[in-house]
Amino acid sequence: MTQNANLYAELHASFERNAARVAIESTAGERHTYADVERETARYAGFLCAQGLQRGDRVAVQVEKSPQSLFLYLGCLRAGFVYLPLNSAYRPAELSYFLGDAEPAVMVSSPALYSEVVALTERQRLPAKVFTLDADGSGSLSAGLASASPYADVAVAQPDDLAVIIYTSGTTGRSKGAMLTHRNLTSNAKTLVRYWGFSADDILLHALPIFHVHGLFVANHCALLSGAKMLWHARFDPRAVIADLPRATVMMGVPTYYTRLLAEETFNRAGCAGVRLFISGSAPLLPDTFRSFETRTGHSILERYGMSETGMIASNPLHGERRPGTVGFPLPGIAVRVTDSADRSVAAAQTGGIQVHGENVFSGYWRNPEKTREEFSADGWFRTGDVGVFDADGYLSIVGRAKDLIITGGYNVYPKEIELAIDGLAGILESAVVGIPHPDYGEAVTAAVVLRSEAMTLSESDVIAQLKAQLAGYKVPKRVYFVDALPRNAMGKVQKNLLRDQLAQR
Numbered sequence: 001m002t003q004n005a006n007l008y009a010e011l012h013a014s015f016e017r018n019a020a021r022v023a024i025e026s027t028a029g030e031r032h033t034y035a036d037v038e039r040e041t042a043r044y045a046g047f048l049c050a051q052g053l054q055r056g057d058r059v060a061v062q063v064e065k066s067p068q069s070l071f072l073y074l075g076c077l078r079a080g081f082v083y084l085p086l087n088s089a090y091r092p093a094e095l096s097y098f099l100g101d102a103e104p105a106v107m108v109s110s111p112a113l114y115s116e117v118v119a120l121t122e123r124q125r126l127p128a129k130v131f132t133l134d135a136d137g138s139g140s141l142s143a144g145l146a147s148a149s150p151y152a153d154v155a156v157a158q159p160d161d162l163a164v165i166i167y168t169s170g171t172t173g174r175s176k177g178a179m180l181t182h183r184n185l186t187s188n189a190k191t192l193v194r195y196w197g198f199s200a201d202d203i204l205l206h207a208l209p210i211f212h213v214h215g216l217f218v219a220n221h222c223a224l225l226s227g228a229k230m231l232w233h234a235r236f237d238p239r240a241v242i243a244d245l246p247r248a249t250v251m252m253g254v255p256t257y258y259t260r261l262l263a264e265e266t267f268n269r270a271g272c273a274g275v276r277l278f279i280s281g282s283a284p285l286l287p288d289t290f291r292s293f294e295t296r297t298g299h300s301i302l303e304r305y306g307m308s309e310t311g312m313i314a315s316n317p318l319h320g321e322r323r324p325g326t327v328g329f330p331l332p333g334i335a336v337r338v339t340d341s342a343d344r345s346v347a348a349a350q351t352g353g354i355q356v357h358g359e360n361v362f363s364g365y366w367r368n369p370e371k372t373r374e375e376f377s378a379d380g381w382f383r384t385g386d387v388g389v390f391d392a393d394g395y396l397s398i399v400g401r402a403k404d405l406i407i408t409g410g411y412n413v414y415p416k417e418i419e420l421a422i423d424g425l426a427g428i429l430e431s432a433v434v435g436i437p438h439p440d441y442g443e444a445v446t447a448a449v450v451l452r453s454e455a456m457t458l459s460e461s462d463v464i465a466q467l468k469a470q471l472a473g474y475k476v477p478k479r480v481y482f483v484d485a486l487p488r489n490a491m492g493k494v495q496k497n498l499l500r501d502q503l504a505q506r
Contacts, residue, residue, distance in 0.1 A: 006157035007186045008077040011224050012038065018200055018227030024067050026232040027240060028136070032067055034227065037074070044075030045151035047144055051129055053105050055080040055155065056162060060104035060128070062086040062095065062113070064135035065210050065234050068142060070220065072108065072133065073210070080155030083164045084177075085211040087411075089472035092116045096124070098167055102177060102366065104128050108141055135234060159183035165366050166213065168308040168412065177366030178309045187359035188311035189221035191331050196277060196302075197318050198250075200227035205248040207233035207241055207257065213308055214282045214410065219252050238264050245271050254282045254410030255289055258301060259440045262292055272297045277318070281306060282410035283442040284398065290324035303327055305398060307384060308412075309362040309375075314396050326395040334358035335381075336396060338388055343377040351399055354388040355381040404496060406435035408443050411474045415496075418477065421470050422447060425463065427455025432486050433477065434500045446503050447477040448486060481506060 003009075015023075019035040032040070048059065059076050061084065063069050076083040084102055086095065088110070099107065099120055109117045111132040121128050132139035157163075163185055165177040192198070204223045208215030223230045231244050236253070238260045245251065258280060261267045272278075278293070278301045285303045294300050304315035305327035313336060316328030330336040337345045338352040346352045361382045364372035375383050385402050406413040415433035422431040429450045435443035451458055460480040467476045487498040 002156075004154060004156050005159040005161070005182050005186070006077065006080070006154055007163060007182050007189070007221075008041075008074065009154050009157075010186055010189075011074065011077075012154055014225050014227055021200065021227055022229050023224070024070070024230050024232050026067060027234065027244075030067055030137075030232075037071065037224075039150070040068075040071040041074040041078050042150035042152055043145045043148065044071050045079035047141070047148040048075060048081060048106065049079055049151055050144075050148045051106055053079075053081055056082060057106075058082045058084050058102050058104040058165065060084040060086060060099060060102060060107045061133075062088055062090060062107075062109050062117075062211075063133045064088055064110055065215075066133070066135050066137055067232060068133060068137040069210060072141070073216065073220075075151075077163060078154055079151050080157060080161070082162050085164070085166065085216060087211050087472060088209070089474065091470060091472065092120060093470060094472065096120050097175065099126060099128065100124050101175075102165060106131065108133050110134060111139055157182045160363060162363070166308045176368055176371060179363045179366055180311075181363050183359055184311060184362055185217060185221070187333065189217070189225055191333060191360075192218065192222050192312055192315075193225050195315060195318060195331060196222065196250075196279070198222045198226040198228060202226060202228035202249045202276075203247060204228055204230050205233070205241065205244055205251040206230045207236040208252060208254075209235075212282075212411075213306060213311060214252065214254070217311060218281070218306070236260075239266070242267050242271055246274060248275055250277045250279070251275060252279045252281070255280055255285045255442050256283070256409045256440055258285070258289055258293055262289070262296060267296065269297050272299055275299065277302060279304060281312075283407040285324070286437075286439070286442070287324040289439075305396065307386075309382060310356050310358075310384070311360045313356055313360070313384075316395075323395050326391070326397045328396065329394055330396070331360075334360055337381065338390055338396075339377075343379070343381070348390045348392050348394075351387060351389045353402065354384045354386045354396075354398070356384060357381045404434075406433075406443050406445055408435065408438075408445055408474055409441045413445055413475050418445065418447065418467075418471070418475055421467055422449060422463065425466055427452050427458045428463075430486065432494050432496060432499055434496050434503065436479075436500065436504050438478070441478075444478040445475065447480045448483045448499055448503060449480055450485060451482060479503075 015034045015038040023034045024032040107128045107130045131141040133141045163182045164180045167175040210216045280301045281304045300322045302316045306312035314327045316322040335357040418433045431449045436446045438444035463480045487495045
């Protein structure tokens with residue numbers, strides 16, 4: 001009999017082994033055992049099946065974090081549908097593109113956005129059925145569960161069947177849907193459980209959002225596959241996290257979480273005594289943060305490296321030196337090489353493009369075969385777009401990004417999208433956006449703007465206020481500087497390296 005490659009089949013086995021254990025305990029007072037999770041995913045899968053969805057149909061989800069939103073994700077896997085998580089901060093103008101590109105059969109939104117989402121689907125003539133799910137678990141989706149028959153089976157999937165589409169921005173500002181298969185998700189999850197030593201005795205403090213790889217895959221899959229308990233925080237609040245840390249054995253976060261913990265006087269060594277592992281990712285962890293955290297708590301943060309298209313790629317070791325400023329070693333079963341412009345590997349200590357090969361690497365970009373071909377070498381390695389270097393001991397460091405990506409607070413921001421929004425404002429001639437090192441966010445989105453002569457009274461606050469109406473909050477520049485001209489080379493290209501230095505000094 002052919003083994004079912006559906007990731008949910010692996011999770012189902014864990015849920016049965018750990019049926020009586022608590023899987024989720026939320027700050028809102030909800031407690032769900034693994035038996036509860038198994039039952040709830042069957043209900044959500046059954047509800048989706050009752051909507052007439054076929055295998056491979058997309059289910060787009062833009063909701064606040066809740067246990068029910070996790071059940072919805074797992075229900076999609078269970079029934080063989082394709083889950084499409086969307087950042088809860090996206091505005092309707094941004095959402096319009098994702099819905100038009102993915103053409104989901106079902107869209108689940110927060111009740112507050114229901115009318116706008118329905119209007120978007122009608123305007124684009126999309127056949128998607130729209131349901132709501134609120135942060136407290138209520139909404140039309142939850143109401144419909146009562147009348148749907150539970151889906152007791154686990155849909156049979158092949159290893160290369162599509163499981164999730166994660167949208168990741170491109171250098172032109174146009175988002176691309178990274179297609180992740182059941183093989184991608186399962187192989188990466190199993191590797192991380194082993195590499196980081198997860199077991200049913202662990203208690204994971206989960207304060208990450210679950211619309212991107214870190215919170216949705218890395219955190220959830222490690223806990224669920226191992227039968228661990230999750231202390232479920234709807235959002236990161238440093239004081240709430242400090243209060244819950246004495247009960248935890250593992251915490252995952254972005255660097256911003258750790259800088260904000262360090263800013264709290266009550267954060268100390270005693271409160272971390274039971275934690276065996278702090279993990280950081282999604283943005284570079286500054287060596288200063290690493291050292292300050294170690295001095296305050298006695299713990300050295302484990303930094304790892306991954307991206308939407310590949311899941312996790314490399315990690316500092318569970319046992320052994322965790323070297324600040326590096327992302328450690330390639331994970332077992334994953335090959336990483338640093339190459340020159342001709343895709344040839346370079347020697348240790350030489351900088352080049354980071355390329356990856358392994359079962360974790362995505363199958364391509366949704367409906368974009370041309371871009372997919374561009375991002376792979378002739379011998380099948382994925383070009384990450386990051387620039388890195390291996391040291392003599394085999395530790396990998398990320399030293400830059402070939403595509404001007406800004407990572408702020410764990411979120412990816414591509415300058416072109418912000419520049420287009422700024423340039424569309426009245427009174428603005430042109431703009432350039434860069435990331436400036438920031439002790440809290442890792443990088444702060446920062447804009448240089450050239451005004452038209454008739455708009456010299458336009459202020460920084462005016463520009464920011466107008467952008468907040470168009471863009472998710474994390475994309476809005478933290479600072480806007482007005483300049484007479486942008487620095488350019490002989491070919492007229494904006495020299496962002498010079499601009500970055502100029503703005504950093506200001």
